Amino acid sequence: MGKTMLAASYAWASQAARWPVVAWIAAETTEQILTGLDALAGRLGVRAADDDAAAGAARAKAWLATTTQPALLVFDNATDVATVRRWCPATGATRVLITTRNRAFLRVCEPLEVEVFTPAQASAFLHRRTHVIDADGAAELAIELGHLPLALAQAAAVIARLRLDYAGYLDLLRDFPIGDYLPARHGDAYPAGTAEAILLSITQAETTLPFARQLLSILAVLSPAGIPLPVLSAPGGTGIEPMRLREMLADLADTSLITFNEDGTAILMHRLVQRVLRERATHHGDLDTILDQALRLLYVFNATLPNGAQTWTARPAVEMFIEQADTLYRQAHTDDGLPADLLALRAWCGRYLYDLADLTRAIPLLQTTLTEQERVLGADHPTTRIVQGNLTIAIAEHRS
Known part of the structure; x- marks a missing residue:
């Protein structure tokens, strides 16, 4: 219908009016909201060096809830009412704009219906x-x-x-x-x-x-x-x-x-264009081949990312990589199991989150990856054992 473009027009107008903060947050998943707000906290200068994504997001929300300056926060393509409400500033001068197809938002937000063209x-x-x-x-x-x-x-x-x-x-x-x-x-x-x-x-x-x-x-x-x-x-x-x-x-x-x-x-690429392309690929039996091509692309990009203590220096690129890998995971996930290469890529995402001290995100990701690897590769596979070790270390640090 053009709901995102309408929101973008409002954001551009706010930018042209020199509002100090205009923030655009992809909001299909909790991960996207956390990483978006965490990045905002970094831009605002309120993020602490050892904050994980949830802590950074909380600092951004607190800043937005107390500012007296004009600010705009856009949650684009939101899917879950409770998740978005949790991260909406309840006070302050910040205006919040949500684009969504979920009509449950009508019960808690003032609606502006976006219709087709006249x-x-x-x-x-x-x-x-x-x-x-x-x-x-x-x-x-x-x-x-x-x-x-x-x-x-x-x-x-x-x-x-x-x-x-x-x-x-x-x-x-x-x-x-x-x-x-x-x-x-x-x-x-x-x-x-x-x-x-x-x-x-x-x-x-x-x-x-x-x-x-x-x-x-x-x-x-x-x-x-x-x-x-x-x-x-x-x-x-x-x-x-x-x-x-x-x-x-x-x-x-x-x-x-x-x-x-x-x-x-x-x-x-518009979500509906993506959907048509995926359904065409499924109809012709090409989807697995396309997923493999995208997987290889992410593997090549992954080779450019630093790990260990250096991960912090490339945090935006790492977060973006995790977002892409998570999307691919959701596209490929079936009851028949996942390709071993995709599971290895998920293991890298868990390792990066651990290196970023983002244990609240690393632990569940490593847990689901370990379960899948045990089913696909077996409990004694070297890759499975590496993930098991990373998970054990992450849980121990989270408890300490």
């Missing part, structure tokens, strides 16, 4: 993006796509790239063999025409842009909060030369399938 807004949007002036054609296309901003953005990008009129795009859309790409609709279905519009954009990009399929597939299984460029451009990762990689990402941004964050250091 017919007039949809037509104006299409005219502005495509430079095709045809009121009836734009209206027909908007109806076909349910006036949904995301679908209209995909349509406009294809129309502009292929120099189509609205009728020509509608012919492509209606002829698109959606059943060849996605399983039959069930459960949480897409809005009208959205999957077709997204997949049409994807197939057009993959037909005309080299490396598009490889890049889009990998981005679909990594964090929707953003994939930093250092992950994609680590030597030996994607196999694409760095300058060529930037050119390819810029071309994909022109298709509206991805965007760059404000300072150009990370790639963002």
Whole structure:
């Protein structure tokens, strides 16, 4: 619907008004909230040297609750009411803005419903993006796509790239063999025409842009909060030369399938675009291969990170790596068990958290990893024993 973009517009306006603090926190998981607020504490200068993420987050919340300066705190794509409420400052001058699809938030927050475009807004949007002036054609296309901003953005990008009129795009859309790409609709279905519009954009990009399929597939299984460029451009990762990689990402941004964050250091892909790509991969039996490619990419990036006492010097990169690894873990997790390489990557995350003295996060992560490793590798496997030793040390330090 564009709820994140609406929140971003408000954040940019606050920034333009020179508010001292404008903080954007990815809020799908408790981990994201903790690491986001902990990073804010560092920027505010209130984080103690030996604070773990929870302690740092608590300091940021306390600062926001006592400040008399104008401040904005955005929780983007929040999922759990209790978790977000726990980390909302209850006093002070800070304004809190939450974007969510969970309607349970309506019981505790003042709502601002974000609707689809009106017919007039949809037509104006299409005219502005495509430079095709045809009121009836734009209206027909908007109806076909349910006036949904995301679908209209995909349509406009294809129309502009292929120099189509609205009728020509509608012919492509209606002829698109959606059943060849996605399983039959069930459960949480897409809005009208959205999957077709997204997949049409994807197939057009993959037909005309080299490396598009490889890049889009990998981005679909990594964090929707953003994939930093250092992950994609680590030597030996994607196999694409760095300058060529930037050119390819810029071309994909022109298709509206991805965007760059404000300072150009990370790639963002809409969650619904990610979902369509993952469902296509599952339908064709390619998802495991894509997860393996993303796993190799994270292994390459992991080799660039310091460990032991030096982990503190690269804390932002380490936290970002943990976020990406956790996303991959959630995508790959099945009752059949996890790949040994992914379990080893999780073990590294636990070790990094231990090195950062973040034992409240390290211990549960190491515990779940140990359980999985015992099931997949066996209790006597060398990697299992290493995790068991790290867990034992972490628990002993936490108790002392």
